Amino acid sequence: MDKLRSMAVFVAVADTGSFAAAAEAEDLSAVMVGKHIRQLEQHLGARLLQRDTRKQRLTEVGAAFLDDCRRILDQVRQAEAVAERLRDDARPSGRLRVTAPLTLGGSAVAAVVAEYLQRYPEVSVELVLADRLSDLIAEAFDVAIRIGPLADSDHLTARPLRPYRMIVCASPDYLRRHGTPTEPAHLAEHNCLHHLLWHRNAGWRFDALGPEPLQLHGNFATNHGEALRRAAVAGCGIVLQPEVLLADDLASGRLVRLLEDQLPPPRPVHLLYPRDRQPLPKLSRFVELAMQRMGPESE
Template identity: 55%
Template sequence: MDKLRNMEVMVAVVEAGSFAAAARQLQISAVMVGKHIQQLEAHLGARLFQRSTRQNSLTEVGAAFYDDSKRVLEQVRWAESAVERSRAVPQGLLRVSAPFTLGNHVIAPLVADFLQRHDQVRVDLQLTDSVVDLAGEGFDVAVRIGQVVNEGLVARPLRPYRMVIAAAPAYLQRYGTPERAADLARHQCLSHSVWQRRVEWTLRDGKEEFFWPENARFVCNQGDGLRQAALRGLGLIMQPEVLLADDLASGTLVPVMQHCLPVPRPMHLVYAPDLRQLPKLARFVEHVVGALGVA
């Protein structure tokens, strides 16, 4: 039994004045109107109308139920209109997950630009190198680096995530410029502590493969800490291009061994499929894909 539909029919009968008038208003038969009322009375265990050959009048119980039903239907219409309003204009809270380095240097500025354009949207940006469970952890959208495992999510491709090897001019002047991956053995290399536990990036030199040296003089668990050491001439750094982009552009860091760089990793913007996507998510996806999407 569709309780809301039965309540809607009952309210229509009261306001239209008769079963026949309600039937015309609802575009159903008078017999069907009668069935809805009968279902409702059977469910409630009470008569709602006093029926006669001339008219149908509300019982005392019917009058009280009519008032309550009208309020319920008004609340339903209000809730439906609220959803429609939320679908018309980007608004509400958008929860976004992104890897730490990419999120800090690329996604956070994009979020700021997005919020400047949409003043009714709020964003909770969480930076983590862990793969979040969108549904389980309440995220609307996430940026992921690497192959996307099939989770029933929409995955929009973004520009590949690239690494770069670089050093300060003072370091290169003192120790020379490495040409091949094998040259790393005689250089001061700055290493991310994650690489001490699992090798994530493989260097290629022709047909040979090399790994970033583990016996680094300086190890740090954050890329920006390694960047600061590299800027001071402490050694060679291998970090995401997005982290070092400004330093490379200004010349404070110089790229080296560009033919040995690890293969770029795919990057995607992922979110749950929805036939009627909320504007806050739709506009954010457009914003990020427009800035970072593949050509």
């Protein structure tokens, strides 16, 4: 096995706290993660991790080796960056790791990645979609898309993207059969399609009602946004979903916006990447394209 790869896997295990989480972060199986760790331990002749059925922790040797791994991997990344910057053509190449939230990532970010790959086929892209905050440095991500306010950071550059809007909508057929609600209270008379997480924990919020969510009823709930979209297009009821997921349906008239002026303001969205005086071509070109397609000026 590649020793540098094994070191990167070991760092991921130490940062995430488990083989399973490291496997997800490194796009490996948990079995392969274990093989990487065993190879390092055999090479060093020492145990790096103390493991039992419930938890694991670094040994003294493991803690010292972890610091060295971080330093070595950082030096390798810097060396690769220098080599790429010195190339005559400066054409993007190498591996680009991107992380984004599930819904936004599966629609808008995935479209940017597809266009990027068409332009720069020498780059291989890993797009990791997860509704959790990834650590760009520890997990070796080049770019992250984040929804919501940002904490101050001296290590990351943040570029604003189009805000993340939630919208209420329904199909023309449903509205013909059941009428069009003109205020949030009218939704109690309609079949509302729920996302399971929002239904149980958040509900539907409207400016006129203050911070308390509106508890509604309906005959369909799911934890998958695309399933809700399909049900709404089929005329099954009224849905609350991110605008980015429904953009094509709204543009085609398959869905109609409702209660637009009564929804909470959109949440901010940013593109983040490690601060560098001379970003690699693969990163700078991706940032340029993402800003063109998802930036505020592209609305």
